[in-house]
Amino acid sequence: MNVNERMALPGSTAIIKRVQVMETNMGHVLHDLGIDRLPVEQRMELVQEIWDSIALEMGLLPPTQEEQNELESRVTEDGLSPADVANWDEIKSDALKRWRP
Known part of the structure; x- marks a missing residue:
């Protein structure tokens, strides 16, 4: 049964969405770890923690x-002796001299 056939079946949109979510790559992880059973607020906190770890x-x-x-x-030091x-050419040349054998 494909997604379009499921959509034609009588039933709630929530059930269809749940099936579609479970078909994603990470859907099984959400289910296996019980994340899908956490209250929305806790899932949002988890998402924020995951995002913070990625950002870090x-x-x-x-x-x-x-x-x-x-x-x-x-910035202050630069302002004192502009x-x-x-x-860039000087910086690049110096760096290449230091790193080339």
């Missing part, structure tokens, strides 16, 4: 106070 791993979280202080310090800069 990907470096997407806002900077910590220590990191923010370092950024502000660097002529003390290097262009």
Whole structure:
């Protein structure tokens, strides 16, 4: 029976949606771990925790106070000596000299 045939059967939309969710790649995980039986509020908290862990791993979280202080310090330092800069070609050349055997 395909999705269209199920939709033609009498019954609640919720049952159809449940079947469709269970057919997804992660649907069995939700069921196996009992996540689908958690109250909505707890599932939302779990989603937030998962998203936070991804954001942390990907470096997407806002900077910590220590990191923010370092950024502000660097901006201040740059403002005190704006002529003390290097262009991209100089930076690239120096990096290549250090990393090439």
